[in-house]
Amino acid sequence: MRVNCHAHSRDINVTSREWTVRVRGREGGGKFGxxxxxKSFLASALIVGLSGLAPVSAQTADEGEKVFGxxxxxxxxxxxxxxxxxxxxxGVVGRPAASIEGFKYSKSLRAAGEAGLVWDAETxxxxxxxxxxxxxxxxxxxxxxxxxxxxxxxxxxRAAVIAYLGTFSTAAMDVPADxxxxxxxxxxxxxxITETREGARSLQELNxxxxxxxxxxxxEDGIVSVxxxxxxxxxxxxxxxxxxxxxxxxxxxxxxCAWGSHQS
Numbered sequence: 001m002r003v004n005c006h007a008h009s010r011d012i013n014v015t016s017r018e019w020t021v022r023v024r025g026r027e028g029g030g031k032f033g034x035x036x037x038x039k040s041f042l043a044s045a046l047i048v049g050l051s052g053l054a055p056v057s058a059q060t061a062d063e064g065e066k067v068f069g070x071x072x073x074x075x076x077x078x079x080x081x082x083x084x085x086x087x088x089x090x091g092v093v094g095r096p097a098a099s100i101e102g103f104k105y106s107k108s109l110r111a112a113g114e115a116g117l118v119w120d121a122e123t124x125x126x127x128x129x130x131x132x133x134x135x136x137x138x139x140x141x142x143x144x145x146x147x148x149x150x151x152x153x154x155x156x157x158r159a160a161v162i163a164y165l166g167t168f169s170t171a172a173m174d175v176p177a178d179x180x181x182x183x184x185x186x187x188x189x190x191x192x193i194t195e196t197r198e199g200a201r202s203l204q205e206l207n208x209x210x211x212x213x214x215x216x217x218x219x220e221d222g223i224v225s226v227x228x229x230x231x232x233x234x235x236x237x238x239x240x241x242x243x244x245x246x247x248x249x250x251x252x253x254x255x256x257c258a259w260g261s262h263q264s
Contacts, residue, residue, distance in 0.1 A: 061163045076088050081187060091183070093124070096117065097109055098114075109146060111139055112135060129153075179242060180194065181213035182194060183247045184206040190248065191228075191229060221240060221241050225238075236251070247260035248260075
């Protein structure tokens with residue numbers, strides 16, 4: 001069976017013998033989307049281990065965890081994290097700005113996100129130094145303003161907390177050059193599947209923060225899918241390029257999942 005799914009603003013043909021695919025993606029992206037898969041065969045999927053995280057200074061990350069104590073009044077991160085006064089920060093490194101579904105961001109931060117702002121070490125450092133000043137510069141708008149007034153003045157504190165945030169992100173994953181990965185950054189355990197163009201399929205129940213990777217031979221992309229549980233017959237999926245990782249941020253319901261890339 002051959003189907004078309006929108007991914008990264010282009011059509012990609014995917015062949016699968018044991019999956020029925022309903023195309024729900026929208027070219028050009030969106031918070032929810034991709035292809036929704038109806039599971040017709042799961043029991044024989046191969047269970048594989050998880051890949052390790054890319055090297056991060058344990059000392060720096062530990063120091064960052066202590067610094068993050070200053071952020072806990074507004075933010076949560078890790079297993080069971082929810083948005084509070086500020087958005088949840090699980091998976092924030094590598095995520096487009098203002099992209100958590102349902103959170104009320106400032107008008108200026110939404111504009112920056114729509115203009116392509118992605119949180120990385122450099123942008124997070126500038127944001128934590130002075131959020132409103134960062135947005136004024138980024139948007140070239142003297143009236144731009146952030147809701148967050150908190151600042152981290154010490155560069156060492158900023159570097160440490162960014163390293164700590166990175167341990168909860170797909171950016172911290174050691175993605176194989178000939179493969180692709182998916183990480184569970186939602187608020188609960190789900191069943192994940194990776195499938196290569198060659199038909200190799202791997203299945204794993206992933207707790208929050210865990211990841212699943214697969215290798216592919218000669219293909220440009222692969223499929224990652226998520227199901228609410230092992231008994232679920234329907235779930236969400238993404239087509240992602242080899243050499244990259246995708247993160248699940250929220251499983252709302254069948255075919256309404258928020259992914260880190262926010263591309264359909």
